[in-house]
Amino acid sequence: MTTVQEIYETIDAFAPFASQESWDNSGLLAGAGTQPAEKILTTLDISQGVIAEAAAQGVQLIVSHHPVIFSPLKALPVQHPVYQLAAHQIAAICVHTPLDMAPEGLNAYAHTLLRECLSLEGRTDVLEPCWKDGRGFGWTDTSTRAWTPQALAQQLQSVFGGAVRYSAKETPIRKIAYCSGSAASMLELAAAQGCDALITGDIKHDRWYAAEFSDVALFDCGHYGTERFAAEILAAHIRAAHPEVTVIAQAGADPAEICAGGEEQ
Structure with missing residues:
Protein backbone atom coordinates (compact mmCIF):
# COMPACT_ATOMS: atom_id res chain seq x y z
CA MET A 1 0.00 0.00 0.00
CA LEU A 99 7.05 24.17 -6.81
CA ASP A 100 7.59 27.72 -8.04
CA MET A 101 11.34 27.42 -7.48
CA ALA A 102 11.96 23.76 -8.33
CA PRO A 103 14.27 23.08 -11.32
CA GLU A 104 11.41 21.04 -12.80
CA GLY A 105 8.64 23.20 -11.35
CA LEU A 106 6.20 25.81 -12.58
CA ASN A 107 8.54 28.50 -13.85
CA ALA A 108 10.82 25.99 -15.56
CA TYR A 109 7.78 24.40 -17.21
CA ALA A 110 6.66 27.79 -18.52
CA HIS A 111 10.11 28.35 -20.00
CA THR A 112 9.78 25.08 -21.90
CA LEU A 113 6.38 26.18 -23.23
CA LEU A 114 7.59 29.64 -24.26
CA ARG A 115 11.06 28.85 -25.54
CA GLU A 116 10.07 27.86 -29.06
CA CYS A 117 7.09 30.16 -29.63
CA LEU A 118 8.99 33.22 -28.38
CA SER A 119 12.27 32.20 -30.08
CA LEU A 120 14.15 32.30 -26.75
CA GLU A 121 17.87 31.59 -26.70
CA GLY A 122 17.54 29.23 -23.73
CA ARG A 123 20.19 30.88 -21.56
CA THR A 124 18.20 31.70 -18.44
CA ASP A 125 19.03 33.59 -15.27
CA VAL A 126 16.91 33.55 -12.11
CA LEU A 127 14.86 36.73 -11.82
CA GLU A 128 14.82 36.78 -8.00
CA PRO A 129 17.43 34.46 -6.41
CA CYS A 130 16.48 33.39 -2.87
CA TRP A 131 18.92 30.60 -2.03
CA LYS A 132 22.70 30.31 -2.07
CA ASP A 133 22.46 27.46 -4.57
CA GLY A 134 20.81 29.81 -7.08
CA ARG A 135 17.20 28.75 -6.63
CA GLY A 136 14.61 31.47 -6.76
CA PHE A 137 11.56 32.87 -8.50
CA GLY A 138 11.13 33.41 -12.23
CA TRP A 139 13.68 33.70 -15.00
CA THR A 140 14.99 35.98 -17.72
CA ASP A 141 15.86 35.01 -21.28
CA THR A 142 16.46 36.79 -24.58
CA SER A 143 14.55 36.31 -27.81
CA THR A 144 16.37 36.01 -31.11
CA ARG A 145 13.77 38.37 -32.61
CA ALA A 146 12.30 41.71 -31.61
CA TRP A 147 8.63 41.63 -30.55
CA THR A 148 5.97 44.28 -30.62
CA PRO A 149 3.71 44.25 -27.53
CA GLN A 150 0.74 43.21 -29.67
CA ALA A 151 2.53 40.26 -31.28
CA LEU A 152 3.90 39.08 -27.94
CA ALA A 153 0.46 39.31 -26.31
CA GLN A 154 -1.02 37.15 -29.08
CA GLN A 155 1.63 34.48 -28.57
CA LEU A 156 1.08 34.49 -24.83
CA GLN A 157 -2.67 34.12 -25.27
CA SER A 158 -2.11 31.04 -27.43
CA VAL A 159 -0.01 29.46 -24.65
CA PHE A 160 -1.87 30.49 -21.49
CA GLY A 161 -5.41 30.92 -22.82
CA GLY A 162 -7.89 33.50 -21.60
CA ALA A 163 -7.45 37.24 -21.85
CA VAL A 164 -4.00 38.86 -21.82
CA ARG A 165 -3.72 42.43 -20.54
CA TYR A 166 -0.63 44.29 -21.64
CA SER A 167 0.96 47.71 -21.87
CA ALA A 168 1.56 48.88 -25.41
CA LYS A 169 5.16 49.97 -24.95
CA GLU A 170 6.23 50.74 -28.50
CA THR A 171 9.95 49.93 -28.24
CA PRO A 172 11.06 46.46 -29.43
CA ILE A 173 11.00 43.64 -26.86
CA ARG A 174 13.98 41.30 -26.78
CA LYS A 175 14.96 40.52 -23.18
CA ILE A 176 12.03 38.99 -21.30
CA ALA A 177 11.42 38.35 -17.60
CA TYR A 178 8.83 35.80 -16.46
CA CYS A 179 7.37 34.69 -13.14
CA SER A 180 4.18 32.69 -12.66
CA GLY A 181 1.36 33.73 -10.38
CA SER A 182 1.47 37.28 -9.06
CA ALA A 183 4.91 38.83 -9.46
CA ALA A 184 4.45 42.42 -10.59
CA SER A 185 6.45 43.39 -7.48
CA MET A 186 9.49 42.08 -9.40
CA LEU A 187 9.14 44.82 -12.01
CA GLU A 188 12.08 46.80 -10.64
CA LEU A 189 14.22 43.64 -10.59
CA ALA A 190 13.38 43.05 -14.25
CA ALA A 191 14.22 46.65 -15.11
CA ALA A 192 17.53 46.46 -13.22
CA GLN A 193 18.46 43.37 -15.26
CA GLY A 194 17.81 45.20 -18.52
CA CYS A 195 14.58 43.43 -19.40
CA ASP A 196 12.20 44.94 -21.92
CA ALA A 197 9.16 43.07 -20.60
CA LEU A 198 7.80 41.23 -17.56
CA ILE A 199 5.23 38.45 -17.99
CA THR A 200 3.20 37.45 -14.92
CA GLY A 201 -0.38 37.61 -13.57
CA ASP A 202 -2.59 39.55 -11.13
CA ILE A 203 -1.09 42.95 -11.96
CA LYS A 204 -2.41 45.80 -9.79
CA HIS A 205 -3.31 49.20 -11.18
CA ASP A 206 -0.28 51.08 -9.84
CA ARG A 207 2.15 48.62 -11.36
CA TRP A 208 1.14 49.65 -14.86
CA TYR A 209 2.30 53.20 -14.12
CA ALA A 210 5.47 51.89 -12.48
CA ALA A 211 6.16 49.90 -15.65
CA GLU A 212 5.66 53.00 -17.76
CA PHE A 213 8.15 54.88 -15.56
CA SER A 214 10.63 51.97 -15.72
CA ASP A 215 10.22 51.64 -19.49
CA VAL A 216 9.26 47.97 -19.18
CA ALA A 217 6.28 46.37 -20.94
CA LEU A 218 3.93 44.40 -18.67
CA PHE A 219 1.89 41.34 -19.65
CA ASP A 220 -0.83 39.97 -17.36
CA CYS A 221 -1.71 36.39 -18.32
CA GLY A 222 -3.67 35.76 -15.13
CA HIS A 223 -2.82 33.86 -11.98
CA TYR A 224 -4.81 30.84 -13.14
CA GLY A 225 -3.42 31.05 -16.67
CA THR A 226 0.22 30.93 -15.59
Whole structure:
Protein backbone atom coordinates (compact mmCIF):
# COMPACT_ATOMS: atom_id res chain seq x y z
CA MET A 1 0.00 0.00 0.00
CA THR A 2 1.31 3.43 -0.97
CA THR A 3 0.95 5.97 1.83
CA VAL A 4 0.56 9.73 2.00
CA GLN A 5 4.03 9.93 3.55
CA GLU A 6 5.57 8.19 0.54
CA ILE A 7 3.95 10.70 -1.81
CA TYR A 8 5.17 13.52 0.43
CA GLU A 9 8.74 12.20 0.18
CA THR A 10 8.47 11.91 -3.62
CA ILE A 11 7.43 15.56 -3.89
CA ASP A 12 10.05 16.64 -1.38
CA ALA A 13 12.75 15.07 -3.58
CA PHE A 14 12.11 17.45 -6.52
CA ALA A 15 10.46 20.42 -4.74
CA PRO A 16 11.91 20.44 -1.20
CA PHE A 17 9.44 21.67 1.38
CA ALA A 18 12.34 23.21 3.30
CA SER A 19 12.80 25.67 0.44
CA GLN A 20 9.43 27.35 1.02
CA GLU A 21 9.31 31.04 1.84
CA SER A 22 8.77 32.07 5.47
CA TRP A 23 5.26 33.35 4.68
CA ASP A 24 4.23 30.16 2.87
CA ASN A 25 2.34 27.15 4.24
CA SER A 26 3.36 24.18 2.13
CA GLY A 27 3.35 20.60 3.40
CA LEU A 28 0.90 17.99 4.64
CA LEU A 29 -1.98 20.23 5.71
CA ALA A 30 -4.77 17.69 6.20
CA GLY A 31 -4.71 14.04 7.20
CA ALA A 32 -1.85 11.80 8.30
CA GLY A 33 1.19 10.31 6.60
CA THR A 34 -0.01 6.81 7.44
CA GLN A 35 -3.20 7.15 5.38
CA PRO A 36 -3.39 5.21 2.09
CA ALA A 37 -2.76 7.13 -1.13
CA GLU A 38 -3.58 4.72 -3.91
CA LYS A 39 -5.84 7.17 -5.73
CA ILE A 40 -4.61 10.78 -5.98
CA LEU A 41 -5.90 13.98 -7.54
CA THR A 42 -3.52 16.81 -8.41
CA THR A 43 -4.83 20.34 -8.82
CA LEU A 44 -4.13 24.07 -8.60
CA ASP A 45 -6.58 24.90 -5.79
CA ILE A 46 -8.48 22.73 -3.34
CA SER A 47 -11.92 24.18 -3.98
CA GLN A 48 -15.34 22.85 -3.04
CA GLY A 49 -15.77 21.58 -6.62
CA VAL A 50 -12.43 19.77 -6.63
CA ILE A 51 -13.21 18.08 -3.31
CA ALA A 52 -16.64 17.00 -4.57
CA GLU A 53 -15.03 15.45 -7.65
CA ALA A 54 -12.35 13.78 -5.55
CA ALA A 55 -14.93 12.31 -3.17
CA ALA A 56 -17.05 11.04 -6.06
CA GLN A 57 -14.03 9.24 -7.55
CA GLY A 58 -12.80 7.73 -4.28
CA VAL A 59 -9.65 9.87 -4.11
CA GLN A 60 -7.66 9.48 -0.87
CA LEU A 61 -5.16 12.33 -1.35
CA ILE A 62 -5.28 15.71 -3.08
CA VAL A 63 -1.98 17.36 -4.01
CA SER A 64 -2.35 21.04 -4.83
CA HIS A 65 -0.17 24.03 -5.63
CA HIS A 66 -1.97 26.62 -3.51
CA PRO A 67 -2.28 25.91 0.24
CA VAL A 68 -5.75 25.00 1.42
CA ILE A 69 -4.81 26.64 4.75
CA PHE A 70 -2.95 29.91 4.29
CA SER A 71 -4.15 32.31 6.97
CA PRO A 72 -5.11 31.12 10.49
CA LEU A 73 -8.62 29.68 10.57
CA LYS A 74 -10.89 31.37 13.12
CA ALA A 75 -13.98 29.37 12.16
CA LEU A 76 -14.65 26.18 10.21
CA PRO A 77 -18.11 26.13 8.61
CA VAL A 78 -19.25 22.91 7.00
CA GLN A 79 -18.81 24.24 3.45
CA HIS A 80 -15.15 25.16 4.03
CA PRO A 81 -12.72 22.98 2.00
CA VAL A 82 -10.79 21.97 5.14
CA TYR A 83 -14.00 20.73 6.79
CA GLN A 84 -14.93 18.88 3.61
CA LEU A 85 -11.51 17.22 3.40
CA ALA A 86 -11.92 15.91 6.94
CA ALA A 87 -15.52 14.87 6.34
CA HIS A 88 -14.48 12.77 3.33
CA GLN A 89 -11.25 11.57 5.02
CA ILE A 90 -9.14 12.99 2.18
CA ALA A 91 -5.58 14.03 2.95
CA ALA A 92 -4.05 17.15 1.40
CA ILE A 93 -0.46 18.01 0.48
CA CYS A 94 0.17 21.56 -0.77
CA VAL A 95 3.30 22.55 -2.72
CA HIS A 96 3.38 26.30 -3.21
CA THR A 97 6.69 28.18 -3.32
CA PRO A 98 8.75 24.96 -3.48
CA LEU A 99 7.05 24.17 -6.81
CA ASP A 100 7.59 27.72 -8.04
CA MET A 101 11.34 27.42 -7.48
CA ALA A 102 11.96 23.76 -8.33
CA PRO A 103 14.27 23.08 -11.32
CA GLU A 104 11.41 21.04 -12.80
CA GLY A 105 8.64 23.20 -11.35
CA LEU A 106 6.20 25.81 -12.58
CA ASN A 107 8.54 28.50 -13.85
CA ALA A 108 10.82 25.99 -15.56
CA TYR A 109 7.78 24.40 -17.21
CA ALA A 110 6.66 27.79 -18.52
CA HIS A 111 10.11 28.35 -20.00
CA THR A 112 9.78 25.08 -21.90
CA LEU A 113 6.38 26.18 -23.23
CA LEU A 114 7.59 29.64 -24.26
CA ARG A 115 11.06 28.85 -25.54
CA GLU A 116 10.07 27.86 -29.06
CA CYS A 117 7.09 30.16 -29.63
CA LEU A 118 8.99 33.22 -28.38
CA SER A 119 12.27 32.20 -30.08
CA LEU A 120 14.15 32.30 -26.75
CA GLU A 121 17.87 31.59 -26.70
CA GLY A 122 17.54 29.23 -23.73
CA ARG A 123 20.19 30.88 -21.56
CA THR A 124 18.20 31.70 -18.44
CA ASP A 125 19.03 33.59 -15.27
CA VAL A 126 16.91 33.55 -12.11
CA LEU A 127 14.86 36.73 -11.82
CA GLU A 128 14.82 36.78 -8.00
CA PRO A 129 17.43 34.46 -6.41
CA CYS A 130 16.48 33.39 -2.87
CA TRP A 131 18.92 30.60 -2.03
CA LYS A 132 22.70 30.31 -2.07
CA ASP A 133 22.46 27.46 -4.57
CA GLY A 134 20.81 29.81 -7.08
CA ARG A 135 17.20 28.75 -6.63
CA GLY A 136 14.61 31.47 -6.76
CA PHE A 137 11.56 32.87 -8.50
CA GLY A 138 11.13 33.41 -12.23
CA TRP A 139 13.68 33.70 -15.00
CA THR A 140 14.99 35.98 -17.72
CA ASP A 141 15.86 35.01 -21.28
CA THR A 142 16.46 36.79 -24.58
CA SER A 143 14.55 36.31 -27.81
CA THR A 144 16.37 36.01 -31.11
CA ARG A 145 13.77 38.37 -32.61
CA ALA A 146 12.30 41.71 -31.61
CA TRP A 147 8.63 41.63 -30.55
CA THR A 148 5.97 44.28 -30.62
CA PRO A 149 3.71 44.25 -27.53
CA GLN A 150 0.74 43.21 -29.67
CA ALA A 151 2.53 40.26 -31.28
CA LEU A 152 3.90 39.08 -27.94
CA ALA A 153 0.46 39.31 -26.31
CA GLN A 154 -1.02 37.15 -29.08
CA GLN A 155 1.63 34.48 -28.57
CA LEU A 156 1.08 34.49 -24.83
CA GLN A 157 -2.67 34.12 -25.27
CA SER A 158 -2.11 31.04 -27.43
CA VAL A 159 -0.01 29.46 -24.65
CA PHE A 160 -1.87 30.49 -21.49
CA GLY A 161 -5.41 30.92 -22.82
CA GLY A 162 -7.89 33.50 -21.60
CA ALA A 163 -7.45 37.24 -21.85
CA VAL A 164 -4.00 38.86 -21.82
CA ARG A 165 -3.72 42.43 -20.54
CA TYR A 166 -0.63 44.29 -21.64
CA SER A 167 0.96 47.71 -21.87
CA ALA A 168 1.56 48.88 -25.41
CA LYS A 169 5.16 49.97 -24.95
CA GLU A 170 6.23 50.74 -28.50
CA THR A 171 9.95 49.93 -28.24
CA PRO A 172 11.06 46.46 -29.43
CA ILE A 173 11.00 43.64 -26.86
CA ARG A 174 13.98 41.30 -26.78
CA LYS A 175 14.96 40.52 -23.18
CA ILE A 176 12.03 38.99 -21.30
CA ALA A 177 11.42 38.35 -17.60
CA TYR A 178 8.83 35.80 -16.46
CA CYS A 179 7.37 34.69 -13.14
CA SER A 180 4.18 32.69 -12.66
CA GLY A 181 1.36 33.73 -10.38
CA SER A 182 1.47 37.28 -9.06
CA ALA A 183 4.91 38.83 -9.46
CA ALA A 184 4.45 42.42 -10.59
CA SER A 185 6.45 43.39 -7.48
CA MET A 186 9.49 42.08 -9.40
CA LEU A 187 9.14 44.82 -12.01
CA GLU A 188 12.08 46.80 -10.64
CA LEU A 189 14.22 43.64 -10.59
CA ALA A 190 13.38 43.05 -14.25
CA ALA A 191 14.22 46.65 -15.11
CA ALA A 192 17.53 46.46 -13.22
CA GLN A 193 18.46 43.37 -15.26
CA GLY A 194 17.81 45.20 -18.52
CA CYS A 195 14.58 43.43 -19.40
CA ASP A 196 12.20 44.94 -21.92
CA ALA A 197 9.16 43.07 -20.60
CA LEU A 198 7.80 41.23 -17.56
CA ILE A 199 5.23 38.45 -17.99
CA THR A 200 3.20 37.45 -14.92
CA GLY A 201 -0.38 37.61 -13.57
CA ASP A 202 -2.59 39.55 -11.13
CA ILE A 203 -1.09 42.95 -11.96
CA LYS A 204 -2.41 45.80 -9.79
CA HIS A 205 -3.31 49.20 -11.18
CA ASP A 206 -0.28 51.08 -9.84
CA ARG A 207 2.15 48.62 -11.36
CA TRP A 208 1.14 49.65 -14.86
CA TYR A 209 2.30 53.20 -14.12
CA ALA A 210 5.47 51.89 -12.48
CA ALA A 211 6.16 49.90 -15.65
CA GLU A 212 5.66 53.00 -17.76
CA PHE A 213 8.15 54.88 -15.56
CA SER A 214 10.63 51.97 -15.72
CA ASP A 215 10.22 51.64 -19.49
CA VAL A 216 9.26 47.97 -19.18
CA ALA A 217 6.28 46.37 -20.94
CA LEU A 218 3.93 44.40 -18.67
CA PHE A 219 1.89 41.34 -19.65
CA ASP A 220 -0.83 39.97 -17.36
CA CYS A 221 -1.71 36.39 -18.32
CA GLY A 222 -3.67 35.76 -15.13
CA HIS A 223 -2.82 33.86 -11.98
CA TYR A 224 -4.81 30.84 -13.14
CA GLY A 225 -3.42 31.05 -16.67
CA THR A 226 0.22 30.93 -15.59
CA GLU A 227 -0.22 28.30 -12.87
CA ARG A 228 -2.86 25.82 -14.09
CA PHE A 229 0.01 23.61 -15.31
CA ALA A 230 0.81 22.71 -11.68
CA ALA A 231 -1.70 19.85 -11.78
CA GLU A 232 0.07 18.06 -14.64
CA ILE A 233 3.58 18.77 -13.31
CA LEU A 234 2.72 17.21 -9.95
CA ALA A 235 0.91 14.30 -11.58
CA ALA A 236 3.86 13.52 -13.87
CA HIS A 237 6.33 13.32 -10.97
CA ILE A 238 4.02 11.15 -8.86
CA ARG A 239 3.25 8.79 -11.75
CA ALA A 240 6.94 8.36 -12.55
CA ALA A 241 7.81 7.46 -8.96
CA HIS A 242 4.65 5.45 -8.18
CA PRO A 243 3.31 3.64 -11.25
CA GLU A 244 1.20 1.53 -8.90
CA VAL A 245 -1.11 4.45 -7.96
CA THR A 246 -3.88 6.13 -9.94
CA VAL A 247 -3.28 9.85 -10.47
CA ILE A 248 -5.92 12.24 -11.84
CA ALA A 249 -4.66 15.65 -13.00
CA GLN A 250 -7.46 18.21 -12.64
CA ALA A 251 -6.48 21.87 -12.70
CA GLY A 252 -10.03 22.94 -11.90
CA ALA A 253 -11.77 25.86 -13.58
CA ASP A 254 -10.69 29.47 -13.46
CA PRO A 255 -12.89 30.94 -10.67
CA ALA A 256 -13.18 34.21 -12.63
CA GLU A 257 -15.32 34.55 -15.75
CA ILE A 258 -14.49 37.02 -18.54
CA CYS A 259 -17.16 39.14 -20.22
CA ALA A 260 -16.03 39.81 -23.78
CA GLY A 261 -19.06 41.96 -24.62
CA GLY A 262 -21.96 41.36 -26.93
CA GLU A 263 -25.13 39.38 -26.40
CA GLU A 264 -25.41 35.63 -26.04
CA GLN A 265 -26.52 33.92 -29.22
